[in-house]
Amino acid sequence: MTLKILYFAWLRERIGEPSEQVETNASTVSDLIAELRLRDERYDFAFSDLSSVRVAINQTLSDFDATLDGASEVAFFPPMTGG
Amino acid sequence: MTLKILYFAWLRERIGEPSEQVETNASTVSDLIAELRLRDERYDFAFSDLSSVRVAINQTLSDFDATLDGASEVAFFPPMTGG
Amino acid sequence: MAVIVQEKDFDLAAELKKLAGFEGTAGAVISFIGLVRGDASLLALELEHYPAMTTKALEEIEQMARTKWGLVDVRIVHRFGRLQLGEQIMMVAVSAPHRRSAFEAMDYIMDFLKSRAPFWKKEHGINNNIWVTANLDDEEALTRW
Amino acid sequence: MAVIVQEKDFDLAAELKKLAGFEGTAGAVISFIGLVRGDASLLALELEHYPAMTTKALEEIEQMARTKWGLVDVRIVHRFGRLQLGEQIMMVAVSAPHRRSAFEAMDYIMDFLKSRAPFWKKEHGINNNIWVTANLDDEEALTRW
DSSP, rough: EEEEEEEEEHHHHTTTTTTEEEEEEOOOOOHHHHHHHHHHHHHHHTSSSSGGGGEEEEEEEETTTTBTOOOSEEEESSOOOOO | EEEEEEEEEHHHHHHHSSSSEEEEEOBBBBHHHEEEEHHHHHHHHHHGGGGGOOOEETEEOTTTTOOTTOOOOOEEESSOOOO | EEEEEEEEEHHHHHHHHHSSTTTOSSEEEEEEEEEEOOTTTEEEEEEEOHHHHHHHHHHHHHHHHHHHTSSEEEEEEOOEEEEEOOOOEEEEEEEEEHHHHHHHHHHHHHHHHHHHHEEEEEEEEEEEEEEEEOOOOHHGGGGGG | OEEEEEEEEEHHHHHHHSSSSTTTSSSSEEEEEEEEEETTTTEEEEEEOHHHHHHHHHHHHHHHHHHHHHHHHEEEEEEEEETTTOOOEEEEEEEEHHHHHHHHHHHHHHHHHHHHHOOEEEEEEOOOOOOOOOOOHHHHHHGGG
């Protein structure tokens, strides 16, 4: 499947792109992260501490175990600091 | 001594006066209340339930045991409902 | 830093313009407005107060809050007289370095205004006029601080 | 009932004019403004957000608060972009029948904005630029509700 992946804040800076299209067979968010980390050390660095990474699937906050069934947009970002 | 006594809210309404000058030898607020209650049944009625009466001496919230030494203005009112 | 007791209405926006903290010294500004809320039978709300004591009592509350939470600024405006439905009764504005202290200070000020500011409210209704009874919880709330 | 996400500044007074509750339906109106607070080395604050998600997330928070406390009205305005010292970051205004529900709703909304609104802040300083780290307490605060 084709996924649109978005990166925000220091994840965007470390990866060097705000978004990209990815062709993947990953079934969960964790699988997707594992695939990305193998691709380039920029990704490996960005995802090196998952305790400070959050994920949203189709604009809804989700978790790393979540399935990518029905996902079209996946976003990675640090814990939010609104307000 | 001469005291200025003020009444607010339903104490003012029951007594029928917002303020008056009183000549008294009362040494505490309780003594003063006892004197006033003997004076007229309007006072007796106004002070019949002291749990819903508060007192300020010289514009500072006080209590019934407080001495009237140095008092020039004594105010009686129900519990406050500001805000 | 100001306490204003007046019969006429106030303008929150104008009061906020006078509040210190918008120059980078405060991270949070909270304002509260109390209004005459209507119910089926209420016609007007009458606020009586003890002029010689009111400003003094409000200034004490303000000073305590200021010291306790290191506030940047505080403004309190409280009206008296006869107010119609929907009219503004009072306002408090607080500026503080951080959100948490602004919130707690506002809560503190409101708790003390309820039970330590010499105001009394009479509800003028269609059928009768009734002095608002102080809530015992309001008095108890002061023990929190 | 409104959620506004914009780069430009906002005017609390203008937002309060649009807030329902001043006609006698609300007894309490609380407003909160978050500001860029200066310290010795801060030059500006940059707010990044996730446009496709932001409005949706804020509307969810608003809807939850509305239902939980039977609010009369809520308005949330949140800015993004580069903000200078003293600039307004965001505001929330809440109107409710009673003071207590207005206070709790505001506290709830602010807690959720902190950890559930997709904004990220970068402090631009004299010596370096640093992403603001989320406070673990902020995340924990959500378990209160």
